[in-house]
Amino acid sequence: MHLTHQRGFSMIEVLVAIVISAVALLALAGVNAASIRYTKMSQYRATATQLANDMGERMRANKGNPSAGAQAATGFFAGAYDFNTDFAGQATRAVLPAELCATALSNCTPDGIAALDLAQWRRLVRDQLPQGSIFLLRQADQSAMDLWLVWRDPAVAAPDEAPALAMECPDGLNRGNDASMRCSYFRINL
Numbered sequence: 001m002h003l004t005h006q007r008g009f010s011m012i013e014v015l016v017a018i019v020i021s022a023v024a025l026l027a028l029a030g031v032n033a034a035s036i037r038y039t040k041m042s043q044y045r046a047t048a049t050q051l052a053n054d055m056g057e058r059m060r061a062n063k064g065n066p067s068a069g070a071q072a073a074t075g076f077f078a079g080a081y082d083f084n085t086d087f088a089g090q091a092t093r094a095v096l097p098a099e100l101c102a103t104a105l106s107n108c109t110p111d112g113i114a115a116l117d118l119a120q121w122r123r124l125v126r127d128q129l130p131q132g133s134i135f136l137l138r139q140a141d142q143s144a145m146d147l148w149l150v151w152r153d154p155a156v157a158a159p160d161e162a163p164a165l166a167m168e169c170p171d172g173l174n175r176g177n178d179a180s181m182r183c184s185y186f187r188i189n190l
Helices: 011-061 110-128
Strands: 133-139 144-152 181-189
Touching: 011 110, 011 144, 011 181, 110 133
Parallel strands: none
Antiparallel strands: 133 144, 144 181
């Protein structure tokens, strides 16, 4: 009987080890990319929540008159905060109204304050979310506002994560088949 001693790895064993290591590294890279994508998506949603809270406070501060007696409704109750322009119609930065209501001597109406609030807030949304847009619909019978914040996700997730499956975007937004759009829905009660 002749015994042979093995003195190292064969070439096949080395190649198998390299392939297994490469697959493991690719899987780790995929997990890392998904983690970064979900972190960014979470950051956008947190920003959207803060922006919705800001608009809620603006509307509460300018409720206006719900039509008492001979006076017509003003401010929120007059629909001054309604904004239902589609996504394409919001491609440019909002223009501030001529009256900025910046001093105590300003003679601003509740509707004028609402126009200023909307323009300033649209600018904030545009600055803090990628191609940020808004969609606001007042629910007059409930003294509430349905608010959607919309943005384009720069790194569109996998098809099974597309916002089209979540149905978060309002119908009037006219987003078509654009899967890169993300929407966050909020209900603001006054």
